[in-house]
Amino acid sequence: MTVIPLKLDNDIVEKLDLLVKMRIYKTRNEALRHLIQNGLEKIVADALALKVKGEESIIETLLTMARKGIDVIKITSKETASELVAEERNR
DSSP, X not given: OOOOOOOOOHXXXXXXXXXHHTTSSXXXXXXXXXXXXXXXXXXXXXXXXXXXXXXXXHHHXXXXXXXXXXXXXXXXXXXXXXXXXXXXXXX
């Protein structure tokens, strides 16, 4: 895991402490990790569901484009996709 220093308002810390005191979470860190993860998942899900031109979600639009043979992802490298993936795996 990565450590990220974080400053929080006292009222937020008090709420975290309450969750720990109520034994909902074992530690502040556990509470923050869980709350951040759930918040991020919701934000990402909401972002993916955004409507494009009021009709389709972004994902639906990309799938429609792909079905029509339109490249929705372009690799601008001289290496093949397989070479790029293999390179990342070796890092």
